[in-house]
Amino acid sequence: MSGLVNALMIAGVVALVIVRQFRAQRIGSDRRWWLVPVILGVVALRKPGxxxxxxxxxxIVLLGAELLIGLAMGAGWAWTTRIWAEPDGTVWSKSTKASVTVWIVGIALRVGLFALGAAIGVHQDSSALLVALAATLLVRSGILVWRGQSLDSVSAHGPAYGDGVARPAWKERV
Structure with a gap:
């Protein structure tokens, strides 16, 4: 039952992350951005499998490769995320189309690792995937908070993929 719970947790977190990544989100340095990844890591490491x-x-080699992919995926996702500061000083982020590419490549690499492990007869638990997901979220959140702190309230945009592309103006309807 624990494997099923881990698989459902992974699917839920991934679905939540994918849905939320294309909506503008406020980045707050005062929030506990590290809390969800730490909880996921603790859940993954709670059993010896x-x-x-x-x-x-x-x-161990497959787990290390999984963690490296997770770290690279988190960094790639963070650097392809557009961030900007509003005139009131709040910092916002929104993933770009390049972020989708990062996700596709990361998932493809993870499927390849799973296939390699299955080919050599290694029993792979969902805990490894959960640890890698925690690493991905931790690195992404940390980089976004760091990038957000480097923006000053005077600049309207931070350097990221997709800058220079005109944003659609909001239309008021009466």
Missing amino acids: IVDTHHRTES
């Missing part, structure tokens, strides 16, 4: 005892070396 993260490393296959029969293929310890191969399992």
